[in-house]
Every structure is written in C-alpha cells, then in structure tokens.
Amino acid sequence: MAAPVSPRPKRIKFSGHTADDGLFGPDSVTWRISALPQLGLAAHGAAMLQMLLPPVMHMIDQASTFRTNPASRAELTALFGRTLTYGDTAAANRAAEVLAKIHHRVTATDPVSARTYHADEPDLLLWVHNTLQWMVLRVTDSYGPALSDANKSTYLNEQVIAARLTGCTVDDVPTTEKDLSAYIEGMTPRLAMGSDTIWFKKMVFPARIVWRPATYLPHMMGVAVAGLLNYEQRQLYGVDRPAWQFETNRKILKGIFEAEARKVPVLSRISLERQKVDEKAFGSPH
Template structure:
C-alpha cells in the first residue's frame, strides 16, 4: 500500500493515500476548517470522549493549540511520506496510552485509548469532513463518498483502532451514528466546548475580527450539525436550506483564494508533497469530476481503497 507510484515521472513516496485518492483532493480544500469545527461540536456530545479532553488538558487555555495540532496531524498523514505518517500515528498512540479519565457519574477510570472513544472521535471527524464538503458544493459522487470513508480506515489504524471495526462506507457510518446516538448528552463539558467555539478568547484588538470571521465559521459549523445535536445543545439553528445556501456561498468565497496562496501557510504540507511528487499531484476537485465515471462504474483502478488516518464528527 505504501509502495511508491509514478506521478509526473517521479518515484517518490506518495504516502499512505497518494494523489489518486479522494482524500488527497478533498483535504486540500479550505472548507475543511469549517468541517473541523463541526467535528469538535459533535465530538463534545460524547460524555466520556469530551471528559478525556477536559480532564487531561486546560482546553480553554490551549484550544487553539489543539485545533492546530489536529490540523497538522491530518495534513501529515494525508500529504506526508509513509514514514512521516506512521511516525505521527505512533506519537498519538503514545500520548493516548499515558492518559486516562474518570467518569464522574460512575467513578470508573477509562483509558483515553479505549476503542469506543477512539472510534467516536474518528467517525465524528470523517462524517464532518464529508458532510460539510459535500454540502458546500464540493463535487463528490456517492461512490467517491464511499471511497473516502474506506480510504480513511487508514487514519483509524494509525490512532490504534482495528481496521476491521471501522465503518468503511457511508451506510456503515450512518449505522454507527444511529447506534451511538442514545449515549450522547449535553454535559457541562459539552457546554464549555460550545461556549469556547462561539467566542474563543482573543486579544482585545482581535475581538471585531473574531465576531466578523470566526463567528461565521462557527455558526456554519454548528448549523450543519444533525438536528439531534441542535436539540442536545439547546440552541436553534437556521433551516437546513439556509445553512446549505450559506455553506455554498462560503465555499465559493474561500475557493476564490488561489491554492498556491493558501498552501503557503505553515506547515506547508501540500507544497512539500507537490515538490516531492511533481505538479501533477496538486489537489484539485476537478480531478474528482474527471474520475467520477471510473468510480461509479465500479472500476476504482488507481484508487487506494484502504489507504491506512485520525481524528477529528457525526451523522447527517
């Protein structure tokens, strides 16, 4: 799976996914930032998962750091070399092994690396990435959406999950959320995450920018949650058609920023991947349109279906 493929005349290591994967194209889109915030909203509704965060870190003081570390992890396993991705996964597994949490209701201690908790975080991320991207107008067929879920069995393996236990298509992902739904709750920790995401602490001079920019991102992320999440949080959201229209408008605006400008932002994973593999490896939604007929016909030649990534959401 990690064997090098020829890309633009190069034999360089394409990493765990490679330029022919759906993941490679999708993760280069700027709307992924909104999807990541949706994942945080969703993850916080699992009582044990959110306590694993709040009991092992000062979330409010280091929330920006957590967001950036998650983004860096996703970028590394998507666009980095196989060695870099495996090393990032080993680091995450090592951190998780050392952490635990106490259920305040039962008093029982749980390891942060318990499969149930890791699986929730993984599925919440993958669902959020897929849901927000499609709803914002990113071109994905149903077959490509299934391929994306299957490809990211890899990310689940990297954080310590058994690939056999991971949803590998959109139907299995939906079934997983239906199963977990009764366990979700609006705990004090979830409300703390909600409060932070609505108004994260910033320098006084940046408050206007937070309201104008971050406020829109957070509102779109919250609005795109499934209805049961709005009910649990106790806050209304605009009607689904309104949210979809706003997501599409935001997607069009963000995609007007030239990719070469966006990719210059640190840590420049995509730029380094393109330098390693050649200009033909540049992520682009147009490549998905071109390959849609291949996937929909069932011939996924060149697509690595189980390119073995984490975390970051739930349920449409």
C-alpha cells in the same frame, strides 16, 4: 481529477517529510478534498459532535490543554491531520506512533462510576474517527465538491488506513455512507450535555455576538458548524435556529469557499500542504 506530486521548493531538502506520496497519494479522494478550505468546517463540526459523548468530554476536560490553550491544541490536531494525509510514509507512521503513546499515557476518571480509563480505548477512538468522516461527507454535500456515491465509498475505504494507524479496530470501521450514518444514529442515545461540556459550549458558541468585521466571519463559521450537526445533536447543545437562517448562512459561505477555490486551485493547495509538512510534521524532531 488526479493531483500530481507537488514540486519540491528549492529551499526544502529531500530530507524533509514528503520523500514519497505517503499513505494516500495523488490519485486519492483524500488528497483532492482535504486541502480545501471548507474542510476546516468538518474538523470543527467533528469536535462539536465528539464532545457530546461524555467519556470523550471528560477526557478533554481532565487531561487536555484545550480549555486553557485552545489555539495550540487545535494547531496540534491540524498538524497531525496534515502529516497523516500529506506526509510521506515514514512521517505518517511516526505521527501515528507518537499519538498512540500520548493516548495511552493520558487518563480520565468518570465522575459517576469513578472508573479511570485511557484515551486509547477502542470505542472512543472509533467515535473520534467516525465523527470526522461523517462530518467530511456532510461538508462536501453542503459546500462542495459534490462527491458521487462511488467517491464517497472510495474516501471511506481510504480512511480505513487512518483508522488503523490511530488504533481503531479495523473491522468496526464503516466503509459506506449508509453504515456510517447508521453508526452515528446508533450512538445518539449515548450522547449528553454534561456539566463539563458547558465551558466548551461557551467557547464555541459565545452567548453574545459582537457584530463587527473582525467577528462576522467567525460567527458565520460557528453557525455553519451548528448547521452541520443534526437536529438531535443541536438540541443537546441547546442551540438552534430556523432552517432558513442555516440555509442563508450556508449559501453565503459556499460562495466564499468557491471564490477561494478559484483564487487558489486545488493542486496548488495540495502543494502548499505538502510544503507545510516538509517544514513541520507531527511527532518529528526536525
């Protein structure tokens, strides 16, 4: 279903960040699925997977505010994704330029080889991009909306635009689910749980769960993210459960997401996302 251009609220001027339909537009698969609440699981799951690649984890540990201020760091990541997806062309390009400058500026040192490297190394950028796309497809398979093979291919080809803007070597970016899965599988021997991954694991998988209403849904979301990882990835984190627990948790959450979708239809969600970009865009001085 194609999403129309969202109506611009009267209080928001045309000098905002959605003056045009941006990189993807209302006919894209990207627009249709990115505003859905279950896609938040893809971002969390991708982060979990990304941290299993030691150079990425070293970078986050040494040069990021994630450890000391995770909420702010996550908010900035979400802001970048929203701007790239729903912002106008100028805002999306500006966001990518600002991110590229940040990535080139920050460095980390490998604790074994003592090699210092930048965050914009092509293989690291490709890993970050591909883990997110792999998780998006796993989320839509598990929680909906179900995508046909053709729509999956369309989505991955659309995301080549994002890959190019974030510094990936375009020729290396998978554009089919088969190639994407082969890439993830091929990276498995390089994944590891290092000493600097322990704090991250404790942050996202607290050892003790307090069963009260305020923590029940976050716990379910954590179990859902673990369920999106494959067996080998979960084993590296040392977190696993019987398959029936993951499936029970998935069914409950799927019902919650479907109820949310009925309450706020996708076209309304897209309008809200575009309004948020008009109010604040990544890398914009306004």
